Amino acid sequence: MSEALSQAVPAISPEASTERRLHPLTLLLNLARQLPQAIIGLIALRLSGPDELRGWVALIAFVAVVALFGTELWKWWRFSYRLDPQELRIASGIINRNVRSIPYERIQDVNLEQGLLARVLGMAKLRLETGSSGSGDEGVLDSVDLAEAERLRDVIRLRKAVQAGVAEPEASSALASAETETAPVFEMDTRRVLTAGVFNFSLVFFAVVGALVNNLDFLLPGDIWNPRRMLDLFGFDDLFAALDIAARILSVIAALFSLLVIGLLGGIIRTGLREHGFRLDRTETGFRRRRGLITLTDVVMPLHRIQAAVIATGPVRRRLGWFELKVHSLASDSDKESDHSVAPLAHEGEVRAILGATGIRWDTDYPAMRAVDPAMWWVPLAFALPVPMIGIGISATLANPWLALLYALVPVVPLICWLQWRAHRYALEGSQLYVRDGFWAQRLTLLPLRRVQSVDIRQNAVSRFIGLSEVQIGVAGRTAPVTIHALPLDDALALRSRLLGVH
Structure with a gap:
């Protein structure tokens, strides 16, 4: 042979x-x-x-x-x-x-x-x-x-x-x-790559500085992180001391705005380096993806190894009609991740065209999906929120009364928990499971039932007392399971039977 x-x-x-x-x-x-x-x-x-x-x-x-x-x-x-x-x-x-x-x-x-x-x-x-x-x-x-x-x-x-x-x-x-080179299934020009970078806010600049400081800390003075020293280093100490309270607040806002600009630039640079020349082609067995400016990768993703798909977006991106499509594969990516990005920034039609080749459907979305029990947001608050509230009160009494201003942030925590609960939904349509997570970083997982490896129903002492449970769905090659929170126990048992085909 x-x-x-x-x-x-x-x-x-x-x-x-x-x-x-x-x-x-x-x-x-x-x-x-x-x-x-x-x-x-x-x-x-x-x-x-x-x-x-x-x-x-x-x-x-x-x-x-x-x-x-x-x-x-x-x-x-x-x-x-x-x-x-x-x-x-x-x-x-x-x-x-x-x-x-x-x-x-x-x-x-x-x-x-x-x-x-x-x-x-x-x-x-x-x-x-x-x-x-x-x-x-x-x-x-x-x-x-x-x-x-x-x-x-x-x-x-x-x-x-x-x-x-x-x-x-x-x-x-x-x-x-x-x-043979054919027309790509999906590709990104420079303008789209830069647009994707705007949505990928990143503070990688500070991570790089932190890594350098961690390795070169022997060259830095011990009080380098003292705010007064930092102001004096840049010649702003006397100026800041002469400002009234309104000017100081404006200077803090300006610093936060600068942080936002640095984060946007970091996201654009990082995305540009990773996604430059992005091209997705259809091959005999699956997809071939090429991308990268500094590190060029050429990866093949066989269709039979694709286990699930994830559609990621956010409130702003969704309103503008942008989505990111990832496929969960048994193959690892070049950066040792099992989620391959096959469309970092795409319109709905482009996402559906790629999904069509995988056999994974996108038939439902948020309005048609089932909500979980409201206990998902208020039970953790009932047990966790009193501790920081007591801690703030003790710190304000013993250390600095100004710390009591942190109580103004307390209502934000229930709001975030409530928004996370509102965003968490699921649906079982035919032979496919849909699980949605996240209010700001929205993720819709599309999981064919034939790819389900295991189903666990978990209860802690509190959830068992109120009759709720958590369903964890194992997928081959995936470290973290697909999780549905705060389901009534009867619903969880019925869902497990349908996922595993047990009647």
Whole structure:
């Protein structure tokens, strides 16, 4: 079979069954990932370490770089892969050796990923998934030449098709048609990507600053977070002291507005880097998604591995007619998430067109769905709210009377809980379950009953006393279950019977 297969695919060379190593520049990529942390450690040792070691920093740095390079070189030399007629073999390990054999018929997905440096160097990461877990780490070739990565992907897909019983000419034809560029199912231009960034408010800027401060805190004075010091640092201390109360309030509002602007810019930048060039194509087996400005990912999502769909939106986005569609798949995304975004910002018609290919329906929405018991919002308040109210009173009495102003925020908590209860609804229409969550970040989960793995009915002491329960629905590969809160016990039992087909 292997000889005929070699004739079917000219890209398979006679040396395909020989041991191969990763691209030599893998060393450069691995060193680039590890050197920044090592450099920060050496700076810390030079500035705040023991006096007797500060003079040896240069020597320590030299030894560390040599040791790091030697270790990475040894790891690279000991890592190899081989395309056998029936399986892919990956050998790794410096001292403890591990040889992993992955039959082609077990491979579900073959995905490519390129970081910025890898794109500059013309390399790619090849991910193999067998369905044994959702981690995406069943087989990884970290850095191979881009042409070699594409060749490996084609060879593995073709050999998988042949092992599955597809005739070789048909498999070759299917592979050729999969590689042929057709009109995409969905794509995003620059304007839509920027629009999506506006809705993806992000304070990633402050997360980056926080990470830098966490690693470089030895360079900062101990009172850096003192507000007075911050004002004095920027020359605003005297100005702020001269302002009256109204001006101070306006300055605080201006600071909050600046925070809003930074969050919007952070969302736009983060979304632009992730979703640039977003393109979703229909393949013989499912979807192929390509996106990314710095890190370019090429992911295949077979339809048979898609378990459920999630439509995300919000009050503003919904009024403007925008939705985000994700599919929950047994395959993992490049960032180790099981929810693949297949349409980050789409209109209703575009969402329905993509769902049509998956066989998942969107037949109902909020008005036609059933509400859960109102106890969902008032029971937690009855037990949780008195504690912070007492704490505020004690703090205002013992520390600062101005803390009593926090009581003005207390009514906001019941309002948020009430809105969350109003947003939480469910419906069971035919062979599909609909579960809606969230007032501001709205999520509508579409779950076909054939994908339900388990149903748990949970009660704590309070819910058991008032006759309510929580239904948790397990889905294959999903860490968190789909949950319906505050259902009467009889309704929960009836729902479980329908979900599991028990009559």
